[in-house]
Amino acid sequence: MSQRKRAVKNRRPKVIPMRLDATFFFERAVQSLDRYHYDKALKYFRRAVEYEPENPVNHCNMAGILSEMGRYEESNVILRSVLDQIDPAMTECYYYLANNYANMELFEAAEEALVRYLENDLEGQFLEESDELLDLLHYELNRPTKLVTIKAKENVYAHDKARELLEAGRFTEAVKILEEIISRQPDFLAARNNLGLAYYYMGLFDKSVATITEVLAVEPGNLHALCNLAIFYQHSNQEEQLRALIEKLNKTVPFHPEHVFKLATTLGIVGEHREAYQHFRRLLRTGELSGEPSLHHFAAIAAVNLKRYEEAKKYWQNAERLDPESPVPKFYLKRLDAVRAGGENPPTHYHYHLPFEEQFKQWEHSPGQVTEAIKNDPLIRSSFFWALRHGDRRTKVQVIQALGLVADEEVIEALKSFLVDPDEEDELKRVAVLVLRSIGVQDSLAVTFSGRTLTLEARRKSARLPVWDSSWQVVLEHALEGMAGRYDVVQQHDMMTLWVDYLSRVYPEVPKLHKSTAWAAALEYWTAKMHRRTVTYADLVSRYGVSQASISRYANRIDEACGIREKLDLTRQSFN
Template identity: 35%
Template structure:
């Protein structure tokens, strides 16, 4: 600290000596006063002194950079701000916002865009966040930016994906619950303090039917963190699943008392209350959340409507679904529930329970699967985690027809997680042989390899899928076997046994393709025998007249033509 002495005259020529302390704070105050008077030169000198007195204080450099910026010397300002970020305090993120301002004033809009994005990335709710968002909007709208934003968004997606993979959210969000279990068990073994991974593993166990493990996982988290909201929610759902009525009230009580300000957590609390049957409490949670969000998210609208309907507040539910119907993407869901409200009288509706998921009930989804399977592009459908969760629920708890449809749907999904779900289902002791047969065929349809557990000779046995003949699919429908047997006999009688293997390959290929399409039917067997013979003979160079085959099998030539067109596609796809 530098000490000066100011001498003043007073009284009878006596000297009063006043000590003056000149330090960084003193020159900071002088600099502020000069700035208020718009005397930039003196302000500059004052703030330079603050840097001299405290050369390691990053705030002093920021203030000096601000004066340079006011004077239009943006380059000098930038050098000081970069010095702060690189050498003094990399966490002073406001410097990135100041740099964005400087580069924008210099006409370097791309660089300004990069710095404003850096600031928003590090301080999304920071002091200058609102100004930064406004600056970004101006840069994009007025100066044709966007390249830096696109790059930033791509990098953010990568980071988010990496984080999601780390705690297993990626697998859960994509409905890959079996994969989530395997991954998260490894994560927890390596990172025992990763509570997000514990909670996600709890969910993965639940979705794969491993309820005892799920409960143990929730209890372990709560033992370490009694107020962990995710674990409290997970445990409440599991207590409800096990039917422990005497424990459920105690499990629900903490959730009734808490209202997280974080949107996702509040949604989870409300949904959990609904799932355990506390529909009025769920509605109160959703209603409070709606007051904080404007406009409310579609998922929140439906959840609030479901809670209202489940607590028999019909008018409120109707109003909320009408609001949801304004969202084009969710209009069909809203219309479905609005129609239910209209068509079902109040007495019958009293027992109607609405799912809190923003989707159609699983039964409706499976009913629509006929149309879905006709579409060429099913990628979006495959990535629908809610649908996948519904499918797994249907596989575990649905009736015979629901399970049969789910098995077919999983054969369409045809990824590793779907295969694991089918394998686990096959190990169950409580499914009938028809469902077991459908599951084996689904696994063979998606090209699965390795051992599976199936029932043979009244015993569960492990058999390699490769050893199970392709024509096991004949077991699903006697008419399918009949078509083949008659085709085989005809070829043998005509001394064309060499065409039996390719003909069978075509027929099996068509049946395995048809397995995925419940709307397709095999009608009159004679038509398909003639059609299969016609396409086989023609493709392998054997002279054949469609009209003669039609007369021989007493069918119309046009019918042979129609089914042969369908079979021909199998030939083309298989490269036979």
């Protein structure tokens, strides 16, 4: 073989064959666009479409070039074919159509296409450009565009709604919306933060901490999450974790007033009054929030804990001047001298409402007032839900009874959740069951008693009691005490149901309950009869310390109202 032939043979493997496919022509089209060679770019995009006719991106690229060349109608034909024949889910085509129609001065058609884009596009790639186009259409059509929703902003709108519900104290509704948002958009940290806060207001500590921890796993410096977690740690007595977090917060100097306020109140709640006071004073000096009476109140709380009594007095006077109708500044001004003299402890809670115990004193003889307060004041509402979970026993009883006066869906859900909490006392759960029955909740109830979850069957609906009197509760407690250890949970529940039924039937002509133990014995008497349990008057007299005549008289009154003896006779006949 000659040397020349060998050289030719050796060169052949170096020839790289050109692969003509959609990618090749796409790249050539992009190169032509970079050089503003629109005719060549169009030619190459057409070839890309020929190789991949089912790929909507190639069609959209071709439509985009035609639009750049001013050939809007041709561009629209391609865009409509993409939506009608190739990929109806490619919603950005509606935005391209709207742009083309606007350039053609067909503003009605542009508006229709833009609305279709905004109401159907999930990604929101062209939201900013859409805002500009909306402004143009508003000007040209001399009217605003009617939009039902912006699909890409649905979670934002839902989050705003959830925040409104939180501020209104409707925590259960807020939780449902926030959970749905996070299921759709897990990286929506603001929604996750507020969900943790909603759980906290409902007294669900474990869920609160878990949710906030998820936020910090994504964004370790999220100030709202750090502040929320500090409060959660304090109320769950996790001192070591709280101390480490406080050290971090004390080194934080936020810029935005909203962040400063959040940090200041958090530091105050966890007992860091000096740092809290500095941040409150900083906010008041800037003037942006100086007209808020609550801010002056918080500054006063911090000052009085630092024994700066004159400064505390000045801030409470400012709050009173800004909010003369509120009882809060007046209440604390009256007690300032006692705190200064050491006769009272300084207040430590950073809330712009009266202390919980004081609220109950004022509402003790006014059920309507407490109902309106819980319904209309989210701070008071949240304090009741908090006390339901974390107050002492006496406070919880008061809260359960007070919530029964409100009796909305959220209260019912909160009380039902309370019934299955294994950490709550059985006696408190019995009160909650009684209140639920008294407000008309007659469906089955799941209750955890002594570690066992039981279902209390649905009962016949009785007339709703508008109030729950403390004397009625005394009878109930005597009966529960007398029946303890002798009757199971279901039988005790039936006794409570009987008591509510009796009171409902005779209300408002409820007799004076001077002999509460005798009424309690009468309730046990009928409960035993309903469950075919043997009980004698002698036994009841011995255990309740009342006369047989009294027990018999009250048992007859209950029977007259409820017709128990007749029902028992009918039951016996059906078994004979």
